[in-house]
Amino acid sequence: MRGEFTKTFSILAGKQRGLSVAWLGAIWCWATHALAQSPSLIRDVEFVGNRAVSEQKLLSLFALPQPYDSARFAERFARLSRLYQRLGYYDFRIDSVVVQPPKLVAYLSEGEAYLVSKIAFSGNHLLSSEELETLCDTKVGEPLDQETLENDIDEILRRYETLGRPFSKVLLSEPRFVWEEIDGKRKPRIELEMEIQEGKFVRLVGTRIVGNSSTKPEVIEREIRFREGEAFQEEKFNLIQTRLERANFFERVFPPELLIVKNDDADTLDAIVKIELVEGNPNTFDGVVGYQPPQNPNNPNDAGFFTGLINISLQNMFGTGRRLDVKWLKPNQFTQEARLRYQEPYFVGLPLNLIFDFAQLKQDTTFAQLQLGLSASYRLADNFFLTSSFSREEVNPIFEGAAIAQVVFPTTIALTGVGAIYDSRDYPPNPQSGFYLRNDYRIGRKIISASDSLLALYSVKTRLLQQRVLLEAEFYQRVFKRQVLAARFRGEAILADEIQFSDLMRFGGAQSLRGYREQQFLASQLMWLNLEHRFLLSRKTFIFGFCDIGYFFKPRNPLNALDGSLRGWRRGVGVGARVDTPLGILAISYALGEGDTFATGKVHFGVVSAF
Numbered sequence: 001m002r003g004e005f006t007k008t009f010s011i012l013a014g015k016q017r018g019l020s021v022a023w024l025g026a027i028w029c030w031a032t033h034a035l036a037q038s039p040s041l042i043r044d045v046e047f048v049g050n051r052a053v054s055e056q057k058l059l060s061l062f063a064l065p066q067p068y069d070s071a072r073f074a075e076r077f078a079r080l081s082r083l084y085q086r087l088g089y090y091d092f093r094i095d096s097v098v099v100q101p102p103k104l105v106a107y108l109s110e111g112e113a114y115l116v117s118k119i120a121f122s123g124n125h126l127l128s129s130e131e132l133e134t135l136c137d138t139k140v141g142e143p144l145d146q147e148t149l150e151n152d153i154d155e156i157l158r159r160y161e162t163l164g165r166p167f168s169k170v171l172l173s174e175p176r177f178v179w180e181e182i183d184g185k186r187k188p189r190i191e192l193e194m195e196i197q198e199g200k201f202v203r204l205v206g207t208r209i210v211g212n213s214s215t216k217p218e219v220i221e222r223e224i225r226f227r228e229g230e231a232f233q234e235e236k237f238n239l240i241q242t243r244l245e246r247a248n249f250f251e252r253v254f255p256p257e258l259l260i261v262k263n264d265d266a267d268t269l270d271a272i273v274k275i276e277l278v279e280g281n282p283n284t285f286d287g288v289v290g291y292q293p294p295q296n297p298n299n300p301n302d303a304g305f306f307t308g309l310i311n312i313s314l315q316n317m318f319g320t321g322r323r324l325d326v327k328w329l330k331p332n333q334f335t336q337e338a339r340l341r342y343q344e345p346y347f348v349g350l351p352l353n354l355i356f357d358f359a360q361l362k363q364d365t366t367f368a369q370l371q372l373g374l375s376a377s378y379r380l381a382d383n384f385f386l387t388s389s390f391s392r393e394e395v396n397p398i399f400e401g402a403a404i405a406q407v408v409f410p411t412t413i414a415l416t417g418v419g420a421i422y423d424s425r426d427y428p429p430n431p432q433s434g435f436y437l438r439n440d441y442r443i444g445r446k447i448i449s450a451s452d453s454l455l456a457l458y459s460v461k462t463r464l465l466q467q468r469v470l471l472e473a474e475f476y477q478r479v480f481k482r483q484v485l486a487a488r489f490r491g492e493a494i495l496a497d498e499i500q501f502s503d504l505m506r507f508g509g510a511q512s513l514r515g516y517r518e519q520q521f522l523a524s525q526l527m528w529l530n531l532e533h534r535f536l537l538s539r540k541t542f543i544f545g546f547c548d549i550g551y552f553f554k555p556r557n558p559l560n561a562l563d564g565s566l567r568g569w570r571r572g573v574g575v576g577a578r579v580d581t582p583l584g585i586l587a588i589s590y591a592l593g594e595g596d597t598f599a600t601g602k603v604h605f606g607v608v609s610a611f
Contacts, residue, residue: 040101049108088113088143117189124196164231167199202232202269210276214319249316251280286311290604321345331518334364351379367408370394387419395502407559409450417442436474467495482536491527499524510604513550515572515593523552543577
């Protein structure tokens with residue numbers, strides 16, 4: 001959509017053609033010389049006649065030492081010529097080259113530098129000539145560089161686009177070469193003139209959406225963030241496809257089109273944005289079944305067991321963009337977790353998402369935890385969000401007819417926090433490029449409400465200040481065709497004077513540190529790094545090899561003298577795949593932790609079905 005510009009450098013082109021003849025003639029001499037004798041190693045190049053450019057800088061263009069080859073050295077001298085042209089030495093030429101292995105001598109004639117003496121604009125009414133000059137890196141008194149001049153013209157066109165005039169043009173007249181008397185010497189100078197054709201103002205009057213069978217038009221319109229009556233901006237227009245793809249509602253989004261619908265006014269064009277897309281299946285069902293082998297196969301009482309995960313996600317409820325997530329997790333024999341999460345987008349018409357969270361956890365035969373939370377995220381920029389949160393947690397001990405190894409007191413924790421999210425991933429379900437960063441800080445009061453008789457047995461504080469810190473980062477980079485390097489980091493810490501068993505975080509397994517049992521590690525401070533090399537099979541599927549590294553720290557338990565502090569590093573390696581099947585996306589991985597053999601490796605299966 002960028003406006004057009006026309007460039008005529010006939011005089012410069014003529015000078016460059018003359019230059020080409022000069023060094024092409026030298027190439028012919030070098031070639032005949034090379035045919036007469038076998039290639040020799042060139043260790044040094046000497047330049048005669050260079051004043052404006054240092055010999056060190058000229059030598060940097062040559063990869064020495066190297067065997068003499070006429071074509072290779074001709075290409076190096078062509079780079080040298082372009083260097084002088086960028087500095088304004090349009091009369092530069094290579095007079096001769098003498099090959100005397102292991103040395104090569106080049107005789108140069110630099111000529112005079114052509115500097116810009118004038119930049120004039122015509123036809124501009126909306127922007128003054130002074131404002132246009134500030135947009136240009138080409139300055140009076142400096143050499144004329146064609147690449148810089150083209151970038152200047154692009155910058156002028158971008159400025160007009162911000163004014164709603166995408167059809168503007170910049171016509172560059174043929175540069176004028178003049179001679180000026182400076183200190184009694186005639187110096188070559190260049191005068192530039194740009195004619196500005198300010199295109200018509202483009203006003204957006206609506207959208208035309210094709211292919212949305214279930215998603216409501218207003219949901220699509222709020223994602224593209226164009227308002228009726230506003231000026232067209234190409235930067236926002238080019239982001240439409242990316243924004244809709246990242247919403248994860250559609251199977252495919254085609255590049256948008258700008259359609260002119262009215263051209264009556266002498267200076268205004270009415271236009272609509274046409275968006276064509278294919279509805280996808282944003283709702284997913286994720287089912288995982290895992291088998292954990294016994295730690296000691298020789299012990300008949302140490303039997304393996306199955307784990308499970310059910311994750312249902314309705315990401316576009318009733319075509320409104322609302323989201324509902326239901327999760328059930330059983331990581332081991334005695335632990336299970338249930339979570340319900342609902343997201344209300346664009347609350348009261350603002351770029352504000354509200355998230356309601358409910359979670360219930362039964363941890364072994366030790367305690368039950370109930371959590372209620374409300375969080376909000378406000379979009380400040382296209383990829384940047386500010387977040388806030390409030391949560392309340394209740395912990396109650398449970399007894400199932402046997403003595404428990406850990407003492408747990410009834411506890412209530414209320415936390416408030418703030419955070420920030422930056423997300424530039426191109427396609428969150430399977431990114432090929434981009435960066436994700438999330439930082440969260442929460443602070444609150446923990447209150448222990450056990451009976452006085454029980455508290456008398458333990459020396460603990462009943463009121464504590466607790467802080468929780470989270471840092472999460474993801475990075476994706478395409479390295480070769482259909483290959484992506486992926487890195488994911490997560491670090492969490494709970495900071496308090498005393499940390500009890502029910503406060504500890506649990507990690508390990510398929511979603512964090514692969515090669516270990518689900519929730520194998522307890523910690524108040526933890527971090528892990530997942531590194532993957534992915535070979536893409538399709539937009540959503542891939543095979544990969546991975547290496548995981550994790551760290552954990554568990555402090556001393558104030559309620560159990562036998563439960564001391566513990567810290568350590570762990571690593572795991574393995575391979576995996578996500579492949580498309582008639583049932584959905586099948587995820588499988590095989591991982592080896594430290595000390596594992598092939599028989600004790602961890603295997604996980606999962607199916608992600610869209611519906």
